[in-house]
Amino acid sequence: MQTEKTEREALFSPKNIKLLTGPLNMNNPITVQVLGICSALAVTAKLKPAIVMSLAVMVVTGFSNLVVSFLRNGIPPRIRIIVQLVVVATLVILVDQLLKAFVFDVSKQLSVFVGLIITNCIIMGRLEAFAMANKPWPAFLDGIGNGLGYGLILITVAFFRELFGSGTLFNYQVIPQSLYNAGYVNNGMMILPPMALITVGVIIWVQRYYNRSLIEK
Amino acid sequence: MKALRKFLDKQKPHFQPGGKFEKLESSFEAFETFLYVPDKVTQSGAHIRDAVDMKRTMSFVIIGVIPTLLFGMWNVGYQHFLSFGQHPDILTNFLYGLGKVLPIIIVSYGVGLGIEFLFAQIRHHEVNEGYLVTGILIPLIVPPDIPLWELAVAVAFAVIFGKEVFGGTGMNVFNPALTARAFLFFAYPGNMSGEKVWIADKLDSFSGATPLGQALVGNFHNFPSPHDMFFGFIPGSVGETSTFLILIGGLFLLITGVASWRIMLSVFAGGLAMGWIFNLVGANQYMQLPAWEHMIMGGFAFGAVFMATDPVTSAQTTKGKYYYGFLIGMLAILIRVFNPAYPEGMMLAILLMNVFAPLIDHIIVKSNIKKRLKRAKMMLAE
Numbered sequence: 354m355q356t357e358k359t360e361r362e363a364l365f366s367p368k369n370i371k372l373l374t375g376p377l378n379m380n381n382p383i384t385v386q387v388l389g390i391c392s393a394l395a396v397t398a399k400l401k402p403a404i405v406m407s408l409a410v411m412v413v414t415g416f417s418n419l420v421v422s423f424l425r426n427g428i429p430p431r432i433r434i435i436v437q438l439v440v441v442a443t444l445v446i447l448v449d450q451l452l453k454a455f456v457f458d459v460s461k462q463l464s465v466f467v468g469l470i471i472t473n474c475i476i477m478g479r480l481e482a483f484a485m486a487n488k489p490w491p492a493f494l495d496g497i498g499n500g501l502g503y504g505l506i507l508i509t510v511a512f513f514r515e516l517f518g519s520g521t522l523f524n525y526q527v528i529p530q531s532l533y534n535a536g537y538v539n540n541g542m543m544i545l546p547p548m549a550l551i552t553v554g555v556i557i558w559v560q561r562y563y564n565r566s567l568i569e570k
Numbered sequence: 571m572k573a574l575r576k577f578l579d580k581q582k583p584h585f586q587p588g589g590k591f592e593k594l595e596s597s598f599e600a601f602e603t604f605l606y607v608p609d610k611v612t613q614s615g616a617h618i619r620d621a622v623d624m625k626r627t628m629s630f631v632i633i634g635v636i637p638t639l640l641f642g643m644w645n646v647g648y649q650h651f652l653s654f655g656q657h658p659d660i661l662t663n664f665l666y667g668l669g670k671v672l673p674i675i676i677v678s679y680g681v682g683l684g685i686e687f688l689f690a691q692i693r694h695h696e697v698n699e700g701y702l703v704t705g706i707l708i709p710l711i712v713p714p715d716i717p718l719w720e721l722a723v724a725v726a727f728a729v730i731f732g733k734e735v736f737g738g739t740g741m742n743v744f745n746p747a748l749t750a751r752a753f754l755f756f757a758y759p760g761n762m763s764g765e766k767v768w769i770a771d772k773l774d775s776f777s778g779a780t781p782l783g784q785a786l787v788g789n790f791h792n793f794p795s796p797h798d799m800f801f802g803f804i805p806g807s808v809g810e811t812s813t814f815l816i817l818i819g820g821l822f823l824l825i826t827g828v829a830s831w832r833i834m835l836s837v838f839a840g841g842l843a844m845g846w847i848f849n850l851v852g853a854n855q856y857m858q859l860p861a862w863e864h865m866i867m868g869g870f871a872f873g874a875v876f877m878a879t880d881p882v883t884s885a886q887t888t889k890g891k892y893y894y895g896f897l898i899g900m901l902a903i904l905i906r907v908f909n910p911a912y913p914e915g916m917m918l919a920i921l922l923m924n925v926f927a928p929l930i931d932h933i934i935v936k937s938n939i940k941k942r943l944k945r946a947k948m949m950l951a952e
Binding site for chain 2: 536540541545551
């Protein structure tokens, strides 16, 4: 239970800022909590779908945290998962419809993975671990923060995969044609899902090299 | 030789803790033990130090592959000139092949050992010898016209992700040489597989597909004769063509006790068994191919002798080795015949069984414990 405070906390107090920035590094949902890996593997072959997917997940984590946090005292503990899922599913459908309306081609590429945001472990994890026990504003920030952390990894992975796998960024060719003429070939393995896993592994490696406290004993 | 020893002794203090090049200690150590038998003796306990340490074991494997390597170089030249309809003498063939294969060997060793040394410095451990073998196996299992930069990327990938992330030599799950080949296979399929892989100097008039590539597209009428395939006068990766010389190398490994005869034997048995099963079914031309012909095609023999027997990644228990080898043989033929995307199944079969080797060992050990427990109980009951 939250302790009662006599004075109102500032909207962006250091504690709230930490909710937003923590998931970017020390508490990253993908590299530290190892959640949401499946979608990270599936949509990161190109940058554009990865960015759209990150935005979609960020919106869903943020607003589902907000809504569930508002409802948290009214949800009977026994059926809380069902209520949470209803909230998440509603938001996902909204996001899906928006994507179809405005970025149809990317929506086609993401295909089933937008719908599968419902089962993204990050969302359920944040709802259970944070939104059910915190006030709406911190919960919202926590959701947005985790969405950002998820997106950061997704976009990093997609950057390397698109650069080495297709030689492009945002579908613009960045590796000069002269290099291809000299015998350079795109790395076909970067487009395959195993390489996404290995890229995430490298990010985890680098992150733990700099933050020794994250290394499990 | 004495002068070299003296020189090393003089340099040694610089590399000891406190010396000028303290950080490079393991590099120095690696070179020293490469040149001289280490003078280390065990201080305590009843350990027996065999005269054959890991570096010598590795050297035996290298000696074992030398016949097929030399023949492979000759064959590269032979196939090249054959595509022009020329038949020059042995030396010309060999020199042409040497010019093709030597850069591959240099790149393989240069990149691989470079990374090994780097990791040894960072992690402050000795430079391990494992790469000496991997470095010679990689040139043997790639096509001779592989672009060198692709090879360098693959070697770096294999050493870092196949070996170093698991903790270095002896800790790896996958055979590093095959990891490099698998990487090449998936990353640059244009140069690695399919019926066009071995086109000597990209001459359009000559389609030098490997026998496996031809079998895959159902082209059986100008198939090379079993004699050619056994002795290796066929296009293919550098070291895989001559089954005869591979078997000689294998015999050497068996005599010196480096490789396990159980694994070798059961790989061939598994391959033959699967081949016979396909012969019985005989649904298409590929299935009707005599089982024994599978043994001399592609990389089957090379994989069975030099890859499957890798002591680190294979099964460790005596019984487990039979299962491990048999399944490799079966899977290799199964993948060859059934999966059109992968003309050569040996690589994938070995890598897959590398994953299962610890599980096989686990089951064997557990079942053994169970059996003995049962026996103990029976004796108690009596």
